[in-house]
Amino acid sequence: MTFETQESLKRILHRSARYLDDQNYSAFLDLFTDKADYSITCLAPELQKKMIWMQRSRDELAERIAAMNEHEWEIACVQQTRIISVDTILITGNAATTSTSFSLYHTLDDGSSELYVLGRYEDEWLNSDDSWLISNREVALRTRKLKLLSPLPV
DSSP states (O other), X not given: XXXXXXXXXXXXXXXXXXXXXXXXXXXXXXXXXXXXXXXXXXXXXXXXXXXXXXXXXXXXXXXHHHGGGGSOOGGGGSEEEEEEEEEEEEEETTEEEEEEEEEEEEEOTTSOEEEEEEEEEEEEEEEETTEEEEEEEEEEESOOOOSSOOSSOO
């Protein structure tokens, strides 16, 4: 594993967070392979298993984002800021996995900010033509009680 490859993956992860913060969803989707999967999960201690809150293919996620203007989603109007920390990077040939802790804050109309959710991005990557793309992203939430549920990528 080279230092340059690690740094490249870190830069892409930071860009992915910035794209979501800036609601640049087309650039966010461009970080995924055509056949990528996206899911939001949460461990439910009372059930002693993982709950799946959202599971979409890249194309289904693109459709949901495109439909944003057809719905009134309060959460789509909230200014968001993600703080991420890349915890692990494992590279094997043209594949990689990363685990990235994140905090997502919302800034409200009155200028106050509050923590919305904590979790980890558990990503699987493929390298094709010297470009790393996400083939699977699991957003593993730590927070289970959300003020507003998000129909959009977290």
